[in-house]
Amino acid sequence: MKIVVASGKGGTGKSMVAGNLAFALSSGTPVTLVDCDVEEPDLHLFFPEGPCANTPVHIKVPHINPDVCTLCGECGDFCAFGALLVGKDRVLFFPEQCHSCGGCMIACPAGAIEEADMPVGTITVSHPEKNLTLVTGTLNEGAIQSVAVIRAAKMMAGNTGWIIYDASPGTSCPVVETLEGTEFCILVTESTPFGLHDLALALDVTMQMGIPSGVVINRSDGRDEKAQQFCREHKIPVLATIPFDRRIAEVQGSGTLIARIDPSWKDRFSALAKDCLALWEGS
Amino acid sequence: MIRLAVVSGKGGTGKTVVTGGIAHCCTRSMVLVDCDVDASNLELILSPHIIDRWDFYGMDVAIIDPDVCSSCGICSGVCRFGAIATNGEVFSVRTSKCEGCRVCKLTCPAGAITMQPRVCGEIFYSGTRYGNLVHARLAPGASNSGLLVAEVKKTAFKRNPDCDLMLIDGPPGTGCPLISTVSGTDVVIAVTEPSRSGLHDLERLVRVCRTLRAGIYAVINKWDLNPDISDMIRQYCRREEIPVVGTIPYDECVMAAVRNGQPVTMSGSPAAQAIHAIWDDISMRLW
Amino acid sequence: MKICIPSSGPEPGDLIDDRFGRAPYFIIHDTNNEKTESHRNDAAGGAGGVGPKAAQFLIRLGVDMVVTGRVGGNALEALKAGGIKVYLYEGRGPVREALKAALSGGLKEQ
Known part of the structure; x- marks a missing residue:
């Protein structure tokens, strides 16, 4: 199944959700994790360094x-x-x-x-965990061909098994390129006016492309009424709510996955994947 | 006029909160620009009243006249952007993928293709209590965000040429919209946060801004969430000779202010004091 | 000789625009017939490549000399490839003043 993790606003926790989701899934099944945020690819920071193969992207x-x-x-x-x-x-x-x-x-x-x-960029492929392939697209600094690098990264990731794509923030062409040909989109938001405003914009894009989606509310401080109400009105499921917790922020900030050090979080992310699958099959 | 852009590389580090704070602190005449045209948020804390709005046209896009098209398929062979859709007989342009290069028009033997303007978004010219604001909304999934960024900056200058400061809230990333935002600006404030991704993204951002010849200052937001990485960022900035003009502590008042639709600097909270100090420092350097 | 000055407006009394490619107008003075005309710079609003686009426009108009404050590396290269000389002018006043300075021959070539 092909799932994109996206958000209109930056810094809502896309990489956190994508990284943990892929890690949790990889304990039972092969997963490919694709970093499509080619202007600022960060997912590799959350996995152990190891041998990797680099392929240049040309135009x-x-x-x-x-x-x-x-x-x-x-x-x-x-x-x-x-x-x-x-x-x-x-x-x-x-x-x-x-x-x-x-x-x-x-x-x-x-x-x-x-x-x-x-x-214009590089695709890096590594196998940082058993069952997990990480494909990272990196745009050359000063280059503007994000879309070409995203396309190459997706091509490299292939078509089989679970594929999780981490999108760039925003709603323009790099996000459209990432979403193209995928089956489900997790929209990560935070319970602030900024988060909600940009969630609405991102949802416009997924709806326009006909891709079913669900919402993860991240760094919740418990005041999510407006986000919840927005999701109800637009008939999109809230897949999970992740509370604001200095410990998660610290773990994430230091380049670790919460699912790696806390089995209960691993279970929660596995359940999130199952929910996405069920929603897609039902859509 | 000094052109100052608040940028970050990584998204969500607090660009808009810092921009809004500066708008409130700065006593000089200014025009504000929101260059995050994908997801513009500055309007949420500056409560603008819209004075004027107009459509934004991106690059012209191709359109195929079905009555003239001979279904030869040459266009779909030459288009490098996958923008020609077909069922084998009928050919049409997927506007969202068309980059406006005109190669299909050049090669169509039947002359069935014309280029037409396309609305890609909307530009708003608004008043706020701190100065006029130019902001925009890119149509969902549209391309041309770099072009739209250039357009909002141009509008801001044209309508407010005599202001002391053009204050720009930048987009995340290091690609097309960021490059369009930073080109022609004098100084950028790079807002970062103490995480490994924050530092990694700052390094990329700095290298891109250097090629665009903008001066760079750094601000570390929520520095106390990870003091060790904050130190690493300071060391990096020292090596690169980038002045760290201030650090902002994690402060729940920031979100409270955003929820109230206000710049955080209106409160006396620790983050507010930090942003006041940052602006004092920067304005000493600029004027 | 045709001298071009990037301008914020269409008249010689308008202020010069010190960003070559993004200047909204070009004011061109022809020393052969003492005529001054203005052209809109259609490249100004572009996302990128504005310097080279503006340079191509001036090459086609047969301009010999550009007097400007700031010119990017690409634009400078483009102007030179078109055989256009670039002179640095650091004043911020009206186009008329820049033109006077250029005609007096006191400016430095870039």
Whole structure:
């Protein structure tokens, strides 16, 4: 089953839920955990370091052959992203603007453009626990091609068994890319006006994509009436409520999983996975 | 005008709380900008009244005229973004995936494809008691967030060119919206929290902001939740020559203030005092 | 010779905009016929690549010289590739003043 852990607001505890969920599941069945928060991937911090395999993610970018180029300007005119500039004696390419659409190559009447690979990120695969594969997408610093790296990470994770995807915060294209082709979404929120406001935005995205979802209220201080009421009104189940507890914050902050050190939490996360499965099967 | 952005790398470290606090503390003329266009929260603590609102258009998107389309399928072969949907006969554009590159239009032999503007969100121009605020809402699942960020910043400047300060609440992450937020700003305040992820994300953020040539100050929020990691963050900042302009303790008054829709600095709580001190320090450095 | 100055508005009396690519207008003075015209910078609102886009626009207009306060690395490279000279002007006044300074020949080339 493919589950995404998402939230509109950042810092609500997505990684905490995704990491613990995958860890709890892995005691009984093979799990792949995919870090799709490629701008700030942090899940690896919660697992022991070990051997890992790195694969670069490339996008195709134009390579202009100056001997063939006639400086006609067609490529620069075509590029919708301002990545090509036709000067008096050469064409300049600004790779950080390139969306890798391939249009300049088609637009060039002289056949002066070929494509070359440009690295924009890395996929790291490791097996930090028995039964658990961790796939981490990391966007190169200064690059903007988050979507390409997410797509590559998901591809690397494959299609079999339990797959848990940790999304980036927000509601825009990286989140859509993460959700695409998945079966269920856990929306993590916190019982604050910020959390609730952004939960509503995130729910808009999952509903638009037709992906069933449930809510986890994290760091609850017991004043969750508004979040509960919102979930009732929108007919989304509250899957779990995790209280604010300095101990959990400390465990999480120091890079440990609460399910690893406390069996009762492991059971709670296993139960959460079962609930997701039941909801998906019933949907 | 000094352009100052509050950013964090990791989400949820307290950017908006710090931004709201600064807005309340700062006595200079200012315009406020919420660049977290995916999930803008500044409005929740500044109680803005909307003066003006208008649609935001992203990149134009392709549209296929079914009466002209000859179902040759070339467009779906050249589109690199998976934006052409088909059942084998009828071809159409999945607008949410279209990046507006126009390659399909360039290659369509039937001339069935045109580019059309698409509303990707809404921009709001509002008044608050601290200054005017430009904020936005990106349509759910839309792309073009970097473009929208540039647009809200431009609006803020155009309508308030004479302010001393442009105060920006930034987006999380280090990708497109963050880069768009930080480019052209003079200084960023990086709000971090004492966790291993907080430190890891701060390191990435700093490297990205450096390439954009912005000055960097750091603030450690909820520092007392893990004093050891707070020390590690201070050491990191010393090595990188980033001034830590203050630390904020964990304080339940922060959430109480947010629930009341107010900047936390209106109370006399420990977090409020810390943010006051941070702003005193930064304004000494800026002016 | 065509001299371009990034401006906050369409008139020579408007203030210069010291961010080259994001300036809303370009005011272009042609020393051959003493004419001054203004062009809107359509690239200004873009998310990225605004410097190179603006540079391409000026190359096409046949501009020879840009007088500006701040110009990013990409834009500088782009202007140079188009054979446009870039002169640094640190004043913050109206475009007219920057133009005067450029014509007097006292500015430093970047």
